[in-house]
Amino acid sequence: MNDMTPPKDYEDLIRLIHDRHDGMSKTYQRISVFLTQNPNDVAVHSVNAIAERCGIHASSFVRFAQSLGYKGFKELQALFQKRLSTAAPGFEARIKALETELQDSPDRSEVGFLRDLVVRDIASLQSLLEDINGADLAAAAELLTKAENIYLLGQLRSAPVVELLRYVLTMLGKRCVLLDSGGGLATHMARAIGKRDVLLAVSFRFYANEVVNIVEQAGRNGTDIIAISDSTLSPLAKWARVLFPVPEHDYTFSRSLAAPMCLAQALVVAVASRVQDGNQAPRIPTVTGT
Known part of the structure; x- marks a missing residue:
């Protein structure tokens, strides 16, 4: 039995999971992703129901909790239940x-x-x-407003989100570069990202390899990165200055983009509010403006 002292609140638990994630077994990593991505479900469902949903035996969830110092899964689950009752009444x-x-x-x-x-x-x-943090929205909007160029990155089903961002941000007069996967040039185009530029990347499971690689390289180069992903354990999280985790709810076939699209629209509206000229008669500068 593990004799370590277990985390006493949800935030400390998530930090511990992040610290240990890379050294965990594949099964424990899958459990970690589910716990961080679906905190409300963890709070209200039995361990058997959660295990069935993940395709992992319930005993693995018990052993996972014990590896973190808890007597069993119920003790770990209590932290999620406390979070739910205090952070989201009803x-x-x-x-x-x-x-x-x-x-x-x-x-x-x-x-x-x-x-x-x-x-x-x-x-x-x-x-x-x-769940979205207002301070993160403000920080991301400020980065986008001040950026010399905004590089947008998203592939596969994330592509519609960055296409929307390119359209609206361009109409607001911002210089945008879409790192399109067509022709295999996205990685090469990303090398042009400068110190005064911002990279906004969108990716969900299963993460597109090229997106992950570009974000990692840009992060190593010191680029300011805004990421929209599905979990705080996403490979984009490590490099993001601002991360918006948008947990995905299970669909049998189609996984909706309603939440990330709404978040993207909120970001561009926040940018629009910052680029207005003057306080007396505010006007949003656009590419068609005079």
Whole structure:
């Protein structure tokens, strides 16, 4: 039995998991990612339900908790429950209502599929509103506003998020460079990132290799990086000056971009508010402005 003193609060637990993550077994790493990415689910579900969802035996969750100094998983879970009760009053009830609503729905029609996705997106957006740090939003908006050039990076299903950012930021008069994977040039284009530039990267599991490599190289070069990802254990997290973890809710096939798209729009609105000319009659400069 591990005789170490276990963390007494959620924040210390997450820090310990981060510190140990690289040296963990593959199974423990998967458990770590789930715990950090789905804290509300960890708080309200049994260890058996969580294990079944992860495809990992429940005994592994118990041993994981014991490796951190806890007597069992329930003791570790209590930290998640305390976080939920203090940080998000009423969220447990909403989660249970959502699950009941989905389970009781007999509608397997096309409209039924749409309805399920919309209901899940509502929960995802509510979680985003409660979990995103206002200071991080302000810091990211300030970095984007002051950047000489904004480099945007996102591939596969993350591509629509950076395409939206390029469109709106360009219309606000910001100089943007999309690190497009077409032609295999993204890595070479990223070498032009300067000290007064900012890299905004978006990536979710399973992380695109080129995105991870570019972020790592830019981080080593001292570039200011804003990252939108799915977890604080994302490979982008280590290098990000500002990280927005947007946990993904399980979809059977389609994983929605509603929350990261909403976050991206919030960032550009915050930038727009900073680039207005004058206080008496504020006007947002655009590429079509005179």
